[in-house]
Amino acid sequence: MNTKSVIMALFGPLFIYGCCIELGPKHDPIPPFMSYQELKPKYAYIQAVTVGTLFNDGLDSIACITGYARSAGNHDYKLIIYKQSQNSEIQFYQEIQTKGTYVNDPSSIAIADIDNDNNQEIIVAHSNACVEIFHINDSSLFESSYTISTKDSYALATGDFNSDGQTDLASIGFGTDTLSVWFQNSEHRIDAKPLMIDVTHGGFDALAKGDINDDGMDDIIVMSGQEILPNIGVLLQTKAGYGEPIYCSVGDRILTHGLAVGDITNSGKDSIVVSYGGNSPFSRIAVFTSGSDGTVSTEPSVIYNSIDIPCALSIADINHDGRLDIVVNHAGWNNYGVYTQTSTGVLDEEINTQIPYYGSPINQETGFQCIAPGDFSKSGIKSDIIVVSDVGLAIMRKN
Numbered sequence: 001m002n003t004k005s006v007i008m009a010l011f012g013p014l015f016i017y018g019c020c021i022e023l024g025p026k027h028d029p030i031p032p033f034m035s036y037q038e039l040k041p042k043y044a045y046i047q048a049v050t051v052g053t054l055f056n057d058g059l060d061s062i063a064c065i066t067g068y069a070r071s072a073g074n075h076d077y078k079l080i081i082y083k084q085s086q087n088s089e090i091q092f093y094q095e096i097q098t099k100g101t102y103v104n105d106p107s108s109i110a111i112a113d114i115d116n117d118n119n120q121e122i123i124v125a126h127s128n129a130c131v132e133i134f135h136i137n138d139s140s141l142f143e144s145s146y147t148i149s150t151k152d153s154y155a156l157a158t159g160d161f162n163s164d165g166q167t168d169l170a171s172i173g174f175g176t177d178t179l180s181v182w183f184q185n186s187e188h189r190i191d192a193k194p195l196m197i198d199v200t201h202g203g204f205d206a207l208a209k210g211d212i213n214d215d216g217m218d219d220i221i222v223m224s225g226q227e228i229l230p231n232i233g234v235l236l237q238t239k240a241g242y243g244e245p246i247y248c249s250v251g252d253r254i255l256t257h258g259l260a261v262g263d264i265t266n267s268g269k270d271s272i273v274v275s276y277g278g279n280s281p282f283s284r285i286a287v288f289t290s291g292s293d294g295t296v297s298t299e300p301s302v303i304y305n306s307i308d309i310p311c312a313l314s315i316a317d318i319n320h321d322g323r324l325d326i327v328v329n330h331a332g333w334n335n336y337g338v339y340t341q342t343s344t345g346v347l348d349e350e351i352n353t354q355i356p357y358y359g360s361p362i363n364q365e366t367g368f369q370c371i372a373p374g375d376f377s378k379s380g381i382k383s384d385i386i387v388v389s390d391v392g393l394a395i396m397r398k399n
């Protein structure tokens, strides 16, 4: 027996036992993800990704947009679609030229039926220029059908923003200090003129919808990512339209990075979640939950610790227990964290998972849409996560 074997024989069991105590999570842990799969072909610079049932087959498919790749590649400013097959394989489907350019690059993407024909459209925002709509044609291919010129074209959200049963569009520009809401009219077209609302946001912003005051009507949440401004502006929908924004902050002179909205307090009501801070121990996730009377909370209801540089956030039921959980991207570290929601509506401590290291996609730090949930294993639950990495897109499927 050599020296190493002697040490292992004497201390190995103790070492392993010690590791179990040291590393074992405290409450009902889950392995966050099982498998990691890169999607081919690879794209150098994906700006944003989203998921939707693009082909009326009940299966989630993926759409993403590319920016400037800093190379001679010819995949810049494209809309790229990956389709899920019946056996849960994700296959490249289509690459489409967009109206994006170097100065007006594609920055945000959404999937929604904004003309009420039961086919999903893909909507792409080109920063400081326009919103471009892509329809599916008779050959089941997507094609650009029209654009809406607007400076409010950095971040997109869709929802029913006037409670008429039809899906509408909302958009903000990069630090424009306005929000444009584009309603779907009675002829099922997007109104030519938006409702414009003043709300402060200073750049690297994010946009989301959710029912923040639990009255059954979609509200709009604007996150500011730059300048000394309130972190969040909440626009509550009322039967008479939208009032003044309600501003919320995580503290003085702190910039937030990521935004997500969903019921992560087991209350049936949507909370706002933002990420902020740099390296640990100064990195956090803050949750804003309205009071029982619907009063919007202007300060965090709960703050959770995180690890280095928490950025883009997503909300999904990662462990299939019927409660929504939070997934956070740690920009530059190729690391993803999961906060699972417990039955009492508090979040368990963060569990992290590493994805293969290739380098740091720059847009992870600013791209609020570099992570999206979907169902890519026919589980009926959106618990698989699409992530932007520097090789393009990858799927992390649930264990």
Ligand SMILES: [Ca+2]
Pocket: 112, 113, 114, 115, 116, 117, 118, 119, 120, 121
């Ligand atoms: Ca449609």
Ligand SMILES: [Ca+2]
Pocket: 159, 160, 161, 162, 163, 164, 165, 166, 167, 168, 183, 184
């Ligand atoms: Ca509507």
Ligand SMILES: [Ca+2]
Pocket: 210, 211, 212, 213, 214, 215, 216, 217, 218, 219, 236, 237
């Ligand atoms: Ca509401």
Ligand SMILES: [Ca+2]
Pocket: 316, 317, 318, 319, 320, 321, 322, 323, 324, 325, 340, 341
């Ligand atoms: Ca869950």
